Amino acid sequence: MLAHTLSIVAPVFLLIGIGYCLARFGILKQSVSDALGQFVFVVAVPVLLFSSLTEADFSAENPFALWACYFLGVSVAWFLGSTIIRRGFGREARAGAIGGVSASFANLLLIGMPVVSAVYGEAGLVPILLVLSIHLMMMTVIITVAMERAAAIDSGQAMPPVAKIVLGTSRKVLTNPLIVAILLALVWRQTGLSLPEIGQDILDRIAATALPLALLSLGMSLVQYGIRGNILPGFLLSLIKIFIMPATIFLAGTFLFQLPPLWVAATTLAASCPTGVNPYIFANRYGTGHAMSANAITMTTLSAILTTSLWVWFLNLWFGSGLQ
Numbered sequence: 001m002l003a004h005t006l007s008i009v010a011p012v013f014l015l016i017g018i019g020y021c022l023a024r025f026g027i028l029k030q031s032v033s034d035a036l037g038q039f040v041f042v043v044a045v046p047v048l049l050f051s052s053l054t055e056a057d058f059s060a061e062n063p064f065a066l067w068a069c070y071f072l073g074v075s076v077a078w079f080l081g082s083t084i085i086r087r088g089f090g091r092e093a094r095a096g097a098i099g100g101v102s103a104s105f106a107n108l109l110l111i112g113m114p115v116v117s118a119v120y121g122e123a124g125l126v127p128i129l130l131v132l133s134i135h136l137m138m139m140t141v142i143i144t145v146a147m148e149r150a151a152a153i154d155s156g157q158a159m160p161p162v163a164k165i166v167l168g169t170s171r172k173v174l175t176n177p178l179i180v181a182i183l184l185a186l187v188w189r190q191t192g193l194s195l196p197e198i199g200q201d202i203l204d205r206i207a208a209t210a211l212p213l214a215l216l217s218l219g220m221s222l223v224q225y226g227i228r229g230n231i232l233p234g235f236l237l238s239l240i241k242i243f244i245m246p247a248t249i250f251l252a253g254t255f256l257f258q259l260p261p262l263w264v265a266a267t268t269l270a271a272s273c274p275t276g277v278n279p280y281i282f283a284n285r286y287g288t289g290h291a292m293s294a295n296a297i298t299m300t301t302l303s304a305i306l307t308t309s310l311w312v313w314f315l316n317l318w319f320g321s322g323l324q
Contacts, residue, residue: 005119005312006305012114013305015212019219033220040214045109046181048210051203053133053185054195056126063130065257066267070131071138073249073271077104080240085292089233093150098289099233101143102279102296103240108132109178110214111304112270117211119312120323124266127259131267133182137173143278144169147286222301225280225294234295238275241300242307246272250315262323265315272311274300 022028081103086096106112108128116124145165152159173179195203246268253264279293300307316323 005309005316008118009115009308009312010305012111012118012215015215016111016219016222016301019216020222021219022216023220023223028220033217036213037217037221040210040217042177044206044210044213046177047203048207049129049132049178049181050185050188051200051207052125052129053182054188056129058126058130065259066127066130066253066263067134069249069253069257069259070135070267070271072252073245074104074139076248077240077245080244081237084236084240085233085289088236092288093153094147094286094288095292097143097146097150098279098283098286098293099237100146101282102234102237102275102289102293104245105139105143105276105278106241106245106271106273107218107276108135108270108273110211110218110276111273111301114211114215115273115308116266116270119269120262120266124262127263127266128270131270133186136176136178137170139278140173141166141169143282147282151286221277222298225298230291231295233292234299237292237296238299238303241275241296242272242303246311261319265319265323268315269308269311272308274304 023030023033078100082096082100085091085099086093091099109132113125113128113132116128145162148165149159174183194200249271250264250268253259253267259267275293275296277297280290280297283289283293
């Protein structure tokens with residue numbers, strides 16, 4: 001059973017490995033990696049999101065319970081990651097915040113969607129799309145507020161007003177191509193209109209390139225991270241990310257919010273996916289936590305082919321025919 005599960009998720013991570021090899025051995029130059037990443041981020045993935053969100057059927061369940069379930073998992077992972085770095089390793093507040101982000105920011109878009117799609121098909125993507133519809137905006141605002149608060153603690157200065165931080169961050173987030181695509185899709189759904197056949201065909205063709213190219217691009221970008229110093233903090237954050245966060249979501253979704261089995265399984269699996277690049281971006285911006293965030297990204301990605309397979313095996317064992 002586990003071997004069969006491995007064969008399902010393996011193509012996703014093999015594409016990441018191919019991308020890594022293309023960059024690591026200089027087969028494709030860094031400029032190609034940058035251009036590919038830009039195309040994926042600005043064109044291909046936004047088109048995929050728009051197309052998927054306009055076509056998906058969200059009428060079956062209430063998304064608020066799903067959102068509460070997922071962000072409960074985020075909160076638990078963030079608290080543990082931040083506490084371990086602050087109390088366990090005696091690091092400053094900014095590093096603690098980076099630890100929280102590294103333990104809780106799943107790469108839902110580039111890895112979560114392909115993995116869930118491979119395992120549970122189009123039906124499994126519905127809860128992931130619902131989470132994605134608020135994930136980036138919510139997490140960006142939360143991370144920015146947390147980092148500004150941590151910076152104020154470290155410097156001994158007063159923290160800027162939260163409303164000012166949220167407003168400034170929201171303005172920047174609203175220009176993000178992914179957020180623009182999500183908002184356009186939600187507006188389009190309200191019109192009740194269908195896209196012209198030729199328009200839908202063009203969107204489908206572009207969307208079909210999104211996930212393979214995103215995985216290749218992600219693999220190429222991993223060359224800049226690697227394993228650095230402070231291995232133990234990164235390892236502990238990785239354990240929280242790939243085991244404790246999805247376990248929290250599984251337990252909350254099953255027993256507290258009583259979500260449909262497929263929704264619980266898909267969301268748990270997505271949460272078990274590797275840490276996204278956002279912690280490293282914020283580590284660069286605030287000048288701390290580079291090594292542990294890079295280690296968390298690299299370790300969770302390298303182990304993901306096995307850990308996601310274990311989660312698929314467990315979820316199928318638990319729910320059985322309930323996922324059909």
